[in-house]
Structure formats: structure tokens, C-alpha cells
Amino acid sequence: MTDRICEFAYGRGTKTFAVPDEDVLAEVRTADFPVIENxxxxxxxxxxxxxxxxxxxxxxxxxxxxxxxxxxxxxxxxxxxxxxxxxxxxxxxxxxxxxxxxxxxxxxxxxxxxxxxxxxxxxxxxxxxxxxxxxxxxxxxxxxxxxxxxxxxxxxxxxxxxxxxxxxxxxxxxxxxxxxxxxxxxxxxxxxxxxxxxxxxxxxxxxxxxxxxxxxxxxxxxxxxxxxxxxxxxxxxxxxxxxNARHRFVGMFAGDYRAAHREACKFVDRVYGAVIPKAADLVIASCGGYPKDINVYQMQKTMENASCAVRDGGVVILLAECVEGSGSAVLEETFRRLKTPEAIKAELEKNFRIGANKAYAITRPIEKAHYILVTGLDKTLAHDMLFTAAVDTVPEALEIAKTYTGDHPSVILMPEGSLTVPRIEH
The missing domain is CATH 3.40.50.11440 (LarA, N-terminal domain)
Incomplete structure (x- = not known):
């Protein structure tokens, strides 16, 4: 059995880890479009x-x-x-x-x-x-x-x-x-x-x-x-x-704010959309580094994308440094006070507040799968936000993941997780 060595963006640096190559279903990346040079x-x-x-x-x-x-x-x-x-x-x-x-x-x-x-x-x-x-x-x-x-x-x-x-x-x-x-x-x-x-x-x-x-x-x-x-x-x-994922221009659109945007969105689907064979037991995703993982507020978007690739009850390991913490005092207070996805949604339906809405957005993917953070975020805060665990390294996260997936889970890798949107074609 050979290992696949992976180097994923994390903050302004990277994290390196290994997974068995035979367990990997797919590595999801943005489509390879020509870079605009001039x-x-x-x-x-x-x-x-x-x-x-x-x-x-x-x-x-x-x-x-x-x-x-x-x-x-x-x-x-x-x-x-x-x-x-x-x-x-x-x-x-x-x-x-x-x-x-x-x-x-x-x-x-x-x-x-x-x-x-x-x-x-x-x-x-x-x-x-x-x-x-x-x-x-x-x-x-x-x-x-x-x-x-x-x-x-x-x-x-x-x-x-x-x-x-x-x-x-x-x-x-x-x-x-x-x-x-x-x-x-x-x-x-x-x-x-x-x-x-x-x-x-x-x-x-x-x-x-x-x-x-x-x-x-x-x-x-x-x-x-x-x-x-x-x-x-x-x-x-x-x-x-x-x-693209390396922050290079691959398309430019100008004109009417409605018509030009519609055309650009079609292009976005081609660049960032990715077909996967099936939902995986384990998804390992990076936000793509700074500033996509600057805080939990921004990290949540990668959670949503990774949710598209994981099976119900599976595990997502998410690399997100969160150098600025949660990004919202209201977000933290909402989790500490309400404690469950049901309570958060019920309160928002009665009184919608910015910050509290992000708490709801975080609970949506968490209700589908276990989320383990590789992060600099305060571990108590991560627990309050209902994450399964928060650790410093990917190997630690992989050990925890095995308690839910077994020793050889099917794996989907998402090194550009804030951008790529996986889908299964039926």
C-alpha cells in the first residue's frame, strides 16, 4: 500500500499529511483554465x-x-x-x-x-x-x-x-x-x-x-x-x-450588472464545479489558506462545499487556521447560549440577527457529518460551536476520524475547498 503525500494550504503556510492512495476516490480541484498573462x-x-x-x-x-x-x-x-x-x-x-x-x-x-x-x-x-x-x-x-x-x-x-x-x-x-x-x-x-x-x-x-x-x-x-x-x-x-485557486485571473467580465454577471456565473460553474464518483466516508478539505480561513465566519463557506462531497454520518477534516478567531462575538454568544441546531434555528425564525445567522449556517453541515478542525482556534470555543473535535495536526484528526469511519474510509481530497463545489452526476 502506497501513501499519497498531500500539502494543503493553512493560513499563510501549509500542512503536510499522508493518506493511503488506494482509499482516495478523487482529488477535487478547480478546472485548469488558461491564466490571463496580460x-x-x-x-x-x-x-x-x-x-x-x-x-x-x-x-x-x-x-x-x-x-x-x-x-x-x-x-x-x-x-x-x-x-x-x-x-x-x-x-x-x-x-x-x-x-x-x-x-x-x-x-x-x-x-x-x-x-x-x-x-x-x-x-x-x-x-x-x-x-x-x-x-x-x-x-x-x-x-x-x-x-x-x-x-x-x-x-x-x-x-x-x-x-x-x-x-x-x-x-x-x-x-x-x-x-x-x-x-x-x-x-x-x-x-x-x-x-x-x-x-x-x-x-x-x-x-x-x-x-x-x-x-x-x-x-x-x-x-x-x-x-x-x-x-x-x-x-x-x-x-x-x-x-483560479492560485489567485490568478482566468476570466474577466464587464458591462451591465445583470447581464455580465449572468455570463460570468456560467463560467464560474465551469471553473469551480467538479464531478465526483460518489459521496465519501471522509473528506479532507482546506479553505485554501489566508484569507479564506481567517476566521470561522469565512471558513463556514468551505464547510458547505465539503458537505457536498461527504456521505451522511461521514467525517470532514477541515484545515482552517482562524487567526482572527470566530470573526463574530454574536456568533460565539449564540452557540454558548442556545447549544443546539434546533434552538438556533427556532430563535432565528423569530428574531433574525446577523452573526446568529452564521451559527445556523455552521449547524447545517454539522447535522449531516462530523466536522474535525485542524486549527489554531480556541479548543473550548470549537467545542461550543458543536465541532466534533479541534486539533493541531492532520494525523491527530485522522485518528479521531477512524472512530467514525473505520481504518480504510473512502476519501475525497479538497485542497481548494472554498472554491470547488463537488457534485455527483446521476
Whole structure:
């Protein structure tokens, strides 16, 4: 019997371990698409030949004002690669630096530091353009645009409301309850007030709120309706990219925030979707390292993807450093107080709270399989969050897993777990 030696990303480093090669059903990776080598050329090609929209040079007039929306550090977007190109292109079209600004789409995440802003968009762009954090709890920073048919009050950051054009940027991956990231999410939830996010995210309790689904998905449809209320009479333009597991660009899409996003999502399915022969006894998954495993809040997305590959009652070993802990005091308090998946869901149905919703999201895959963390997370906290175990090394986790799977479980390896979405074709 020969061993397969595996090296999986963990934080800013790696963890190495071995599994019997004959036990491995599949190693799930992103599809091998050609990497975009000339990034400036590809960015300009996308914005000059957009999908469902006139080109930027037909939209933007001399002296117009522009607000860019950019991702925060919890998303790998490589904004530092494309933002200088976009800013220089707008300069060429007659928009001076003084007429442009960047609003960072924090959603309900913490405020970014100056160093993080520079790291996200590059020192040149950060030094040339004004930058703003969209902090969802600062109610005075938001304007009201009406209420969606599902009852979500639409409050959007004022910095997006006083410009001629809003350019939505970012990358697209699958999203565990609103279908896909990117597109409209730059605005809602990215630059929306806390109450807007809270009501919209409450629809995650609906059985139709699923990964990779847009039609009939109440979270996605509510976001689209909310952004449409804001967009009425405004100029919105999308630039979204798709990255491979090594954070290299493999696709760029620009144009109408609805049409271009739809085309990009089709590409995302091709890049990140992966067929497996059957559900495994044991799945070993890495989030893909920092920042995908920066905290439990972000790690949960990999839990959902791994759940697609494990059999009922099986085991998932999840490599996630969680250098920033849980990422949410509300998340921790919810688990410590309510203690069971049933109690968490029941309370959310009565009173939906951001942070508590992530507790529910964590319990969904845990109800299907045993989750063993290889992590730097506080072990007592991991126990409170209902994880089967939390250990420092993969060999320790494998020993615990054997108590549920036996000595030779079927194994699926997911080194790029935050990206890849396994499926069984019948």
C-alpha cells in the first residue's frame, strides 16, 4: 500500500499529511483554465467590449464623477491588479483623480485599516483617490431607496449616491445561500446598512436559498430588487473577474450588472464545479489558506462545499487556521447560549440577527457529518460551536476520524475547498 503525500494550504503556510492512495476516490480541484498573462490588456478588452451595455467610453463624459466599489480583505479580488488600469482608463476619458473615489464593500465586516486599503488597491491608487469604508452600523451614512416586495428596506451608502457613475468591481465564486458572489452583492449587502443586510439575509432560512441557484432564490431575488431600486436613473457598470485557486485571473467580465454577471456565473460553474464518483466516508478539505480561513465566519463557506462531497454520518477534516478567531462575538454568544441546531434555528425564525445567522449556517453541515478542525482556534470555543473535535495536526484528526469511519474510509481530497463545489452526476 502506497501513501499519497498531500500539502494543503493553512493560513499563510501549509500542512503536510499522508493518506493511503488506494482509499482516495478523487482529488477535487478547480478546472485548469488558461491564466490571463496580460492583465491590463484583458481589463481594457473587457470594459471596451462589455456585455449588455455600451462601452465605458460611450457612457463616461468629460468631467463626470465616479465611485468604484471594491472588496474588503475577506475576499480575494486582486483589485491592486485591475484598479490602476480602470483609473487610468477613466483619466483617458476625461475623469480626473479628484472626481473619483473608492467605497469598500464591507457588508457587516469590520472597518479596514489604512494599511489594508493600500494592500487591496495598491499604493498608487490609494494615494490618488479618496477612499471610504461602508460601515453598516453608521446609520447616518445611508440613504433610503424604498422597500422590496419581500420587505427589505433599502438603505445604500451615500458615497454612491452623489456621483454620475458607480462601477462595481470584485470577483465571483459560488455563495452558499445567495447563489453566487459578485454582481449586485457589491451594493447589497456590500454597501448597505445593517438593517438592509439583516432582513435580506433572513431569507437564507428558506429552502430555496441555495449555492449556485438564482432563479427562485429569495436572497438573490431580493438583492436584485433592492439594487434595482437604487439603480433607477443611475449609471451602474460592472467589472467582475474569476480567479483560479492560485489567485490568478482566468476570466474577466464587464458591462451591465445583470447581464455580465449572468455570463460570468456560467463560467464560474465551469471553473469551480467538479464531478465526483460518489459521496465519501471522509473528506479532507482546506479553505485554501489566508484569507479564506481567517476566521470561522469565512471558513463556514468551505464547510458547505465539503458537505457536498461527504456521505451522511461521514467525517470532514477541515484545515482552517482562524487567526482572527470566530470573526463574530454574536456568533460565539449564540452557540454558548442556545447549544443546539434546533434552538438556533427556532430563535432565528423569530428574531433574525446577523452573526446568529452564521451559527445556523455552521449547524447545517454539522447535522449531516462530523466536522474535525485542524486549527489554531480556541479548543473550548470549537467545542461550543458543536465541532466534533479541534486539533493541531492532520494525523491527530485522522485518528479521531477512524472512530467514525473505520481504518480504510473512502476519501475525497479538497485542497481548494472554498472554491470547488463537488457534485455527483446521476
Amino acid at each position: 492583465i491590463p490588456e484583458a481589463v481594457l478588452e473587457a470594459v471596451r467590449h462589455p456585455i449588455g451595455s455600451p462601452a465605458l467610453e460611450e457612457i463616461v463624459k468629460l468631467g463626470d464623477t465616479v465611485a468604484f466599489i471594491c472588496n474588503d480583505p475577506t475576499r480575494v479580488a486582486n483589485s491592486f491588479d485591475f484598479m490602476p488600469v480602470l483609473v487610468n482608463e477613466l483619466n483617458r476619458l476625461g475623469v480626473p483623480d479628484a472626481n473619483m473615489k473608492i467605497v469598500f464593500a464591507l457588508g457587516t465586516h469590520r472597518e479596514m485599516t489604512d494599511d489594508e486599503i493600500v494592500a487591496q488597491v495598491g499604493a498608487d491608487v490609494a494615494g490618488r483617490l479618496k477612499t471610504y469604508n461602508s460601515v453598516s452600523t453608521r446609520s447616518e451614512d445611508f440613504d433610503y431607496f424604498g422597500t422590496t416586495s419581500r420587505g427589505t428596506p433599502v438603505w445604500i451608502n451615500k458615497e454612491l449616491c452623489n456621483v454620475d457613475h458607480v462601477i462595481l468591481t470584485g470577483t465571483i465564486v459560488h455563495h452558499y445561500f445567495s447563489g453566487y458572489g459578485g454582481g449586485r452583492k457589491a451594493i447589497l449587502p456590500g454597501c448597505a446598512a445593517m438593517e438592509t443586510v439583516r432582513v435580506n439575509h433572513s431569507f437564507m432560512l428558506d429552502e430555496h436559498a441555495k449555492l449556485g441557484v438564482t432563479d427562485g432564490n429569495p436572497c438573490y431575488e431580493d438583492q436584485m430588487e433592492g439594487v434595482a431600486l437604487f439603480a433607477k436613473g443611475r449609471s451602474l457598470f460592472l467589472f467582475n473577474a474569476v480567479l
